[in-house]
Amino acid sequence: YHAPSQTLSPSLSPHTLPSHSSSSIVVVIIISPLHLLPQTLPALIRPYTWLPENSLHSTLRSRRATTMSAASSRLGNLVPVHSAAAENVSGGTNGSASNINAAAATTATEDEEALGGKYQLPPPEIRDIVDAPPLPALSFSPHRDKILFLKRRALPPLSDLAKPEEKLAGMRIDGKCNARSRMSFYTGIGIHQLMPDGTLGPEKEIRGFPEGSKINFVTWSVDGRHLAFSIRGDDEDGSSSKLSVWVANVESGQARPLFQSADIYVNAVFDNFVWVDNSTLLVSTIPTSRRDPPKKPLVPSGPKIQSNELKNVVQVRTFQDLLKDEYDADLFDYYATSQLVLVSLDDGTVKEIGPPAVYTSMDPSPDQKYILISSIHRPYSFIVEVWTTEGKFVRELCDLPLAEDIPIASNSVRKGMRSINWRADKPSMLYWAETQDGGDAKVEVSPRDIVYTQPAEPLEGEQPEILHKLDLRYGGISWCDDSLALVYESWYKTRRTRTWVISPGSKDASPRILFDRSSEDVYSDPGSPMLRRTPAGTYIIAKIKKENDEGTYLLLNGNGATPEGNIPFLDLFDINTGSKERVWESDKEKYYEHVVALMSDYNEGDLYLDRLKILTSKESKTENTQYYIQSWPDKKASQITNFPHPYPQLASLQKEMIRYQRKDGVQLTATLYLPPGYDPSKDGPLPCLVWSYPGEFKSKDAAGQKQQLRKLFDVGKIAVGGHSYGAFMTANLLAHAPHLFCCGVARSGAYNRTLTPFGFQNEDRTLWEATTTYVEMSPFMSANKIKKPILLIHGEEDNNPGTLTMQSDRFFNALKGHGALCRLVILPYESHGYAARESIMHVLWETDRWLQKYCIPNTSSVDPEHDAAKEEASKEVTNSPSQPVAASGGGGGPEMAHIDLEVSYSPQRSFL
Structure with missing residues (x-):
């Protein structure tokens, strides 16, 4: 006391x-x-x-x-x-x-298992699904004649997450291996030859590196003859060892260390390594002169001070793991500082270029003569420089101050040069964008962005050339050649998106709008242009030719949204006339297919439609995703993979699209999963778990074009759940529409919006500008209204802006303070998304237990008001525009009805 x-x-x-x-x-x-x-x-x-x-x-x-x-x-x-x-x-x-x-x-x-604080396992049926081995990742060689199968393990153990990590500058760093912590990895690399008939040759394993190594950053050389990758192991204390670079000969499969010296390691906090040419790698290494990390003083040298005596307007969202004091800054510099070195595969020579610094990226020019180098220096300004590939400094492009004054409004950006890149179709031409509104989306100005271009080494007095002016916010460029490039711009507030056609090599050609549409109008989405690989390893728009036709055609790859679902397509598009010809479309009955990449783009010269090859994926409700190569002109498909179904026990799961109309007229859609063999006329109504993540639409029409929901449920046994913003939704629905749901599961959510005062999700007003919205949208403020059982789950190390772990902790205390039936589960070492097998299994056990206890049984035993609520729900849905269409067999079971999930709750503007 x-x-x-x-x-x-x-x-x-x-x-x-x-x-x-x-x-x-x-x-x-x-x-x-x-x-x-x-x-x-x-x-x-x-x-x-x-x-x-x-x-x-x-x-x-x-x-x-x-x-x-x-x-x-x-x-x-x-x-x-x-x-x-x-x-x-x-x-x-x-x-x-x-x-x-x-x-x-x-x-x-209470059950000892439920309160014992130990990790639990869900039923075997669920465990078997979680433990199913993952499929390998695929990577095609530059010449499209070989395929890498990058093998992966199942879920990592909790011990991987428990390794020490430093939380610095918004990152989490594994100090032992000097890389980002919690990196996934590959366990092996297999190479298959792609045969002329489209089948795969026997697998050749890359060998020579230590068994049990963790493999990362697998990259092809430009000519496809070598692979570069990093490996790491585990030290005796279980911590990760430092990363070393290895190279493998693709023909022989033999791998060897890149460095002849055993004490040179990769610094992978930012960039790691990149091919400069077919026989040279540029590697970010840990400086060999580096000593032990700085020690945290037992007694601080002074107080922690933050100041804004210049009265700058700095509105920052609740980012995590920021630098807090001088010790944090010193530790960040220690781990992030690297030495760049050029390494020759031919003779193993190592050449240091530039001084040690905090390098964040390194990007060679297409002609392999220059390198675009980005770095940061205290007080953490952002510098972009051009060097030669020999390490000679050419010029500084920009030195931008710390970007902490970017307004929170959507489409706001930093001042100065941004998105600096090489033109993919030129040897060494730079381009970038600069804002004309000071970076503030609320400022009305025209143009809003300007795109500039300039050679890597401009002539004396040569100024940047204006390539294009934009009234919306710049969104990138797809390059083709001097006669064609596509420039993208968009504006989030109006959902407007525009695509411009420009001729970069002609000052006389006027830009013209190719597409001008709403991003929400998915029915009108024309698709994206297919890209082809250049000999330099860059990607440009693939121009397609037809025999005896002088037209200029592109291949547009689209999702093909329709009222019946997505039907992906490939259109041959005339860039001059706008006419289209559908040259490929997914199966509409049994399979879902889509185009992955061009496979005939490795040859120099023109691409002809009648010699086209594409890689497609194909799957069905009961068959796993497989990859095919389709060849023109007969469009013959050759299957190149034969992956087994990862979850055979779910092969006969019933899946369908269901639709409903919200009371305000918005049409919504969802995916309904039903047990194998389920027959509603014989088996009666089932409990339902509504799992969702809220979206936002500017217009009812656009929303109606892609979303509708309507189906039969057991009115008294509908649970609701979600993760992150879906958890926020769950808590709000239990507070404001309690008669519709028997219980809820909310994972890693934010429940008190006053703790995120400078915006959240798509809300770009501050707490002081929209106080009512912030308060009324916060489930924390309605904790006294939540009477249905709610399960809260949160990662103890959540570093997602806005969803601090304390959000669930404080919400639980508020609920408990009002006598709510609630449970809080904090997962050690987990971040916003859960990774460890123990954690995922336990989350599923908690969810299964919660639904078994509060959803599947007669839920009137949970809440004495349930019967009255169920009757109220039945009245609501009966009186809604969606009328009941069926009842359980004999009329003696629970009522089945169409349910309008928005009957009694009209959310605020941002919560749509």
Whole structure:
């Protein structure tokens, strides 16, 4: 007990305690401010006893019970309280002690598994699905004649996540291997030759590196003759070793270390390595002169100070793991500083280029003569420079200050040069964008962005050339040649997106708009141009020719949204007339197919339609994704993979699209999954789990074109759940539409929007600009309205902006403070998305247990108001525009009806 302004009462002084007695013994622990101890305690501390009937006994017992009750309520947030207050030895009970006894008795009746604090496993049916081996990743050689199968393991163990990590500058760094922590990896590399008939030759394993190595950053050389990759292992203490670079000969499959010296390692905090040419790699390495990391001082040299005495307007969202003090900055510089080196595959020579610095990216020019180098320096300005591939400094493009003053409005950007890149169709031509509105999307100005271009080494006095002016926000360029490039711009607030056709090599050609549409109008989406690989390893727009036709054609690859679902397509598009010819389309009945890449783009020269080859993927409700090569003119398809179904137990799962119309007219859609063999006429209604992530639409028409929902449910057994913003949705629905749902599962959500005052999700107004919205959208403010069971799950190390772990912790306390039926599960070492096998299994166990307990049984046993709520729900859905269409067999079971999930809750603008 701590009372800063009080001393201990004389009546509680040890000097006044009764003389020795054997009837009872108590240990008195007095916790007091240090400055009070000399005045209130004798020099000699010894055990005291008292008689049961002594008044002091009752006073101390009462105060102790009150303190224990308060303490146990706090501890109860983390672990169950298994011990009750001490008995009154005279046979009576104190009110507070009785409450604690009752709480302990209630706790003792709970499942030990549910309260034991140990990781649990879901039923075997679920475990088998989670533990299914993952399919390999595929990578095609530059000449499209070989395929890499990059093999992966299943879920990582929790011990991988438990390794120490440094949280610096918005990143999490594994200090032992000097790379981002929690990196996934490959366990092996297999190479298959792609035969002329489209089949695969036998697998050749890349060999020569230590068994059990963790493989990352696998890249082809430009000519496809070599692979470069990094490997790491585990040290004796279980931590990861540093990353070393290896190269493999593709023909032989033999791998070897890149560096002849064993003490040169990759610094993979930012960029790692890149091919400069077919026999040279540019590698970001840990400086060999680096010593031990800086030690955190036991005593700080001063207070932590933040200042804004210049009155800058700095509105920053709740980013995590930022640098907090000088020690953090020193530690960040220690791990992020690298030395760039050029390494020859031919003779192994190593040449250092440039001084050690915090290099963030390195990008060789297509002609392999220059390197675009990005770095940062204190006070963390962003520098972009041009070097030669020999390491000679050419020029500085920009030195931009720390970008902490970017407005929070959507489409706001930093000032100065941004998106600096090489033109993919030119040897060494740079291009970039610069804002004309100061980076503030709320400023009305025309043009809003300008795109510039300039050679790597401009002539003396040569100024950047204006390539294109944009009234919306710049979104990138697809290059083809001097006669054709596509420039993209968009504006989030209006959902407007435009595509321009420009001729970069002609000052006389006027830009023209090719497409001008709403990003929400997916029915009108024309698709994206297919790209081809150049001899330099860059990608440009693939121009297609037809025999005896002088037209200029592109291949547009689209999703093909329709009222019946997506039907991907490939259109031959005349860039001059806008006419289209559909040259390929997915199967509409049994299969879902889409185009992955061009396979005939490795040859120099023109691409002809009648010699086209494409890579497609194909899957069905019951068949796993397989890859095919289709060849023109007959479009013959050759299957090149034969992956087994990863979840054979789900092969006959029923899946269909269901639609409904929200009461305000918005049409929505969802995917319905039903058990294998389910027959509603025989099996009756099923419990339903609605799992969702909210989206936002500017217009009802656009939303209606892609989303509708309508199906039969058991009205009394509908659970709702979601992750992140879906958790926020779940809590809001339980607060504002409780009659529609029996329980909820909310994972890694944010529930108090006043803790994210400078915007969240798509809300770009601040708390002070839209106070009512922030408050009314916060489930935390409606915790007193949540009466249905809610399960909260959160990663203990959540670094996602806005969803700090304390959001779930405080929401749980608010719920508990109003007597809600709730449960909070905090997953050690997990971030916003859960990674470890133990965590994922436990989350599924918790979810399964929650649904079994509060959704599948007769839910009226959970909430005495449930029957009335169910009747109310039935009335609501019966009176809604969606009328009931079926009932369970014989009419004796629960009612099945169309449900309007928005009957009683009209969310705010941002919560759509």
